[in-house]
Amino acid sequence: MAKTVVIDEHGGPEVFRLVEREVGAPGPGEVRIRHEACGLNFIDVYQRTGLYPLELPHALGMEAAGLIEAVGEGVTHLKEGDRAAYAAAPPGAYAEARVMSAAQVCPLPDSISFEEGAAMMLKGLTTHYLFRRTTPISKGDTVLFHAAAGGVGLIACQWARSEGITLIGTAGTDEKCALALEHGAAQCINYRSGDWVEQVRDLTDGAGVDVVMDAVGADTFEGSLDSLKPLGMMISFGNASGPVPPFSVGVLGQKGSLKITRPTLFTHISDHETCQRMAADLFGKVTSGDVTLRIDQRFPLEDVAEAHRVLEARKTTGSTVLIP
Structure with a gap:
């Protein structure tokens, strides 16, 4: 029993x-x-x-x-x-x-x-497929990772640091941002402190990031797309704030021929x-x-x-x- x-x-x-x-x-x-x-x-x-x-x-x-x-x-x-x-x-x-x-x-x-x-x-195997099996990510690339102080996030911060990948995190408090930075994030944005999309753009000199890894879902989806550089990859792998609502696939073309995937471990x-x-x-x-x-x-x-x-x-x- x-x-x-x-x-x-x-x-x-x-x-x-x-x-x-x-x-x-x-x-x-x-x-x-x-x-x-x-x-x-x-x-x-x-x-x-x-x-x-x-x-x-x-x-x-x-x-x-x-x-x-x-x-x-x-x-x-x-x-x-x-x-x-x-x-x-x-x-x-x-x-x-x-x-x-x-x-x-x-x-x-x-x-x-x-x-x-x-x-x-x-959480660790999720990090593995995000960095190794979903889209090519190389040393020097920049990744935006939401909920960077969570269980997957802290592993992802360290994984990125170990492979020379620049990880910009987001979190809901200054304390959580400090934790992400301690674990290897290059930068971390408190998304309650202002327009985080604008801050991502500022941190990348207006270029945007190569890849977004987003397990938050509804609350961050639009901003995640707007944070990508042309031809960037959006990896939507969770729904902590609720599922992503339906959207027109044509938006991906309008925002720079973006790519999107919804993988599962x-x-x-x-x-x-x-x-x-x-x-x-x-x-x-x-x-x-x-x-x-x-x-x-x-x-x-x-x-x-x-x-x-x-x-x-x-x-x-x-x-x-x-x-x-």
Whole structure:
């Protein structure tokens, strides 16, 4: 048996229930993992509210780290007793233990703690595909990154610095801007302090940026397009302020033959070998010291509703973990 967080309906944090569920034995291609820490991400909010609807009832949570308790037939990259971490669908990581497909579960180096593993997989692999797999980004290019003091943002600041990429961040307070600068952002704009689009233009001598990475969504979409140089790439990868409303594709031509994409992590890691290679790259960034994981919030698993409230109120910095 394992305590597991489930929802029976979409709604606010009050819909969470903590239940006891039988875990069972792994089948072919599966593992049973006992979690030491579970990650918290904005996609969990989207699933809870129904923006990304689930077939209910359903457990929530997309990333965690822990110990492999058992492996099913055909699993060769993991064995009983291994330390492991993952970001994977379907949801179900808010739990003491679970049985799941082994394909996206990755061996976790001894030098990376379980809390770091739980805090880094979804956010770190997202950073990987943003910088390595979405559009060519080279040393000397300039990227605009919204919510630069969040879990993905602080990893992205460090990733950019390690590869000679200029990252201009945005955040909602001077304190969050200072945090982004500390982690490698070249500049950070408090978007409450004035016209941030104008400030981006000023910082780039009027040219605009090569790439925008935007997980905020509705509130920043128009400004993000206006921050790009001609032929620039807009990567819209989240909806923290709500989904981007419909727009005319002709606008992209009017604003300088811009490009736009809406990727998801789970497309990039759907192939087992690709996922394992991406994880190895990410672990290398962490073990080399290029990226450090900042975990600023910890909640017991039973306090998951409060964790969601704090996240939605944008009162978090860095990463948040739940402890079973």
